[in-house]
Amino acid sequence: xxxxxxxxxxxxxxxxxxxxxxxxxxxxxxxxxxxxxxxxxxxxxxxxxxxxxxxxxxxxxxxxxxxxxxxxxxxxxxxxxxxxxxxxxxxxxxxxxxxxxxxxxxxxxxxxxxxxxxxxxxxxxxxxxxxxxxxxxxxxxxxxxxxxxxxxxxxxxxxxxxxxxxxxxxxxxxxxxxxxxxxxxxxxxxxxxxxxxxxxxxxxxxxxxxxxxxxxxxxxxxxxxxxxxxxxxxxxxxxxxxxxxxxxxxxxxxxxxxxxxxxxxxxxxxxxxxxxxxxxxxxxxxxxxxxxxxxxxxxxxxxxxxxxxxxxxxxxxxxxxxxxxxxxxxxxxxxxxxxxxxxxxxxxxxxxxxxxxxxxxxxxxxxxxxxxxxxxxxxxxxxxx
Amino acid sequence: xxxxxxxxxxxxxxxxxxxxxxxxxxxxxxxxxxxxxxxxxxxxxxxxxxxxxxxxxxxxxxxxxxxxxxxxxxxxxxxxxxxxxxxxxxxxxxxxxxxxxxxxxxxxxxxxxxxxxxxxxxxxxxxxxxxxxxxxxxxxxxxxxxxxxxxxxxxxxxxxxxxxxxxxxxxxxxxxxxxxxxxxxxxxxxxxxxxxxxxxxxx
Numbered sequence: 001x002x003x004x005x006x007x008x009x010x011x012x013x014x015x016x017x018x019x020x021x022x023x024x025x026x027x028x029x030x031x032x033x034x035x036x037x038x039x040x041x042x043x044x045x046x047x048x049x050x051x052x053x054x055x056x057x058x059x060x061x062x063x064x065x066x067x068x069x070x071x072x073x074x075x076x077x078x079x080x081x082x083x084x085x086x087x088x089x090x091x092x093x094x095x096x097x098x099x100x101x102x103x104x105x106x107x108x109x110x111x112x113x114x115x116x117x118x119x120x121x122x123x124x125x126x127x128x129x130x131x132x133x134x135x136x137x138x139x140x141x142x143x144x145x146x147x148x149x150x151x152x153x154x155x156x157x158x159x160x161x162x163x164x165x166x167x168x169x170x171x172x173x174x175x176x177x178x179x180x181x182x183x184x185x186x187x188x189x190x191x192x193x194x195x196x197x198x199x200x201x202x203x204x205x206x207x208x209x210x211x212x213x214x215x216x217x218x219x220x221x222x223x224x225x226x227x228x229x230x231x232x233x234x235x236x237x238x239x240x241x242x243x244x245x246x247x248x249x250x251x252x253x254x255x256x257x258x259x260x261x262x263x264x265x266x267x268x269x270x271x272x273x274x275x276x277x278x279x280x281x282x283x284x285x286x287x288x289x290x291x292x293x294x295x296x297x298x299x300x301x302x303x304x305x306x307x308x309x310x311x312x313x314x315x316x317x318x319x320x321x322x323x324x325x326x327x328x329x330x331x332x333x334x335x336x337x338x339x340x341x342x343x344x345x346x347x348x349x350x351x352x353x354x355x356x357x358x359x360x361x362x363x364x365x366x367x368x369x370x371x372x373x374x375x376x377x378x379x380x381x382x383x384x385x
Numbered sequence: 386x387x388x389x390x391x392x393x394x395x396x397x398x399x400x401x402x403x404x405x406x407x408x409x410x411x412x413x414x415x416x417x418x419x420x421x422x423x424x425x426x427x428x429x430x431x432x433x434x435x436x437x438x439x440x441x442x443x444x445x446x447x448x449x450x451x452x453x454x455x456x457x458x459x460x461x462x463x464x465x466x467x468x469x470x471x472x473x474x475x476x477x478x479x480x481x482x483x484x485x486x487x488x489x490x491x492x493x494x495x496x497x498x499x500x501x502x503x504x505x506x507x508x509x510x511x512x513x514x515x516x517x518x519x520x521x522x523x524x525x526x527x528x529x530x531x532x533x534x535x536x537x538x539x540x541x542x543x544x545x546x547x548x549x550x551x552x553x554x555x556x557x558x559x560x561x562x563x564x565x566x567x568x569x570x571x572x573x574x575x576x577x578x579x580x581x582x583x584x585x586x587x588x
Contacts (some may be wrong), residue, residue, distance in 0.1 A: 039526060315439070335456040338426060346446045347440055364432055371439035379442070 012066035027130040038107030039099035043091035054232040055098040056155030056162035062106035065098035111281035124210025130196040155359035157179040167310040183329035185294040194287040197226035224271030236321035236354030303336035319357040409468035411443030462488040499533035545582035
């Protein structure tokens, strides 16, 4: 944390937790008997309880979206660029909720928790979650917090899929949907990359079929590889080239297999850091949730028909160099929303930073997203700076 | 509101489904939604226009008209509007076909190149006209397909389209919608309201 907090920071935040005893039926047929959800909030819930904004996180995300947990924390939450007083999601107007999804490894019930039925860790036996399951659990958290209807549900990437699911599963509970750098379903190429990541993890001898915690090991090599390949898909060719080019770590080629190029060093570092901070079973589960999401499937592939229940206004945003969830995927969603006659706006942002652009500050991105959120606030008559 | 937009506003019926191509800052769609319960979308590529639409609550979709309108279904709209953009498109004639494929009716406005001041500019000065409605130099103008009131009328006739209304206005876009007698000479802005030809309507 910087010595003095910037004026547009939400400041120090403390995660909160809610326990749920009512069993949650899941898409896979199993039921989660009881569970905890960990979350953070920023801003104040107004008297009408209608200024709440839900943030849905992406593959490796969590509840810590903005501010700092302590003065020692080096970096703020993952979406701090867009959440805070006067920022795109203005905490002077909105009450922002950000949670860790079920199956996660940052506090909400997941593979690292104890299964009350067996008395041992859930591990690989934790049920495979779907986007629909997550949204159902998020709706229960909203019930608990006394929020009948969200002013907006917002998310990028896998988070954007949850936003879409909200619009379809709980149309009466969401006034506005912001779907950023997302897709209405994964392509074969997307699934292929996820499968490489899963194979990397599952083939690590330290994985032990997911029981690594009981064996006292961590499948670090697998997680590291999974993250390395994932990370490549988050960046654009340009952003990697601009950052590393063909730069070498030393002055000359050493004709060996140690790290030579800077990009190798970077990827290994990213992989190493991730492999000690993230849970392998969670990673597997999250990639499955991505693969399975396909609201059009129940309508013979007709996405416009699948979108029929939605009543909210949509904002869809894509980034030009995003090749993980390319602008064409957002355009598909927009076309289907238009066909279904839903209120939707679409901005295709020029960016050099690939899929990761949704996390970063950018003048046009902020103007578009912020402009939409301003209108959301105005429609609700919310006071703001 | 600009006078050509005011006129269009009057032509749109209550509850119409409208597509506004090159909708700018969304002024027209916003007014139509408020006054006439119109539902619609605007297409725009200008970032400032898009932001203005979003702040207004106008549905705006970032889409380049030169890439076509294949993503819009046949007969999906009552009315397709295009103000001051036709002349900047690569193929205005194909766009006109597309507008009347998607909508039953189209309203189009464009600068009339045969306006008397433009004629004087070219005829006497010998330079490409620069005016209130055509403010660019020949080398940097986005207007690659300038036409006249008469040209457009002829295109509609060639395509066997039905012209339901036509009007002209001046470049300040204020009043003066009365040059009915010599529109090709005195009209600075041409405004056409066209419908499908009989062949198309029967199909």
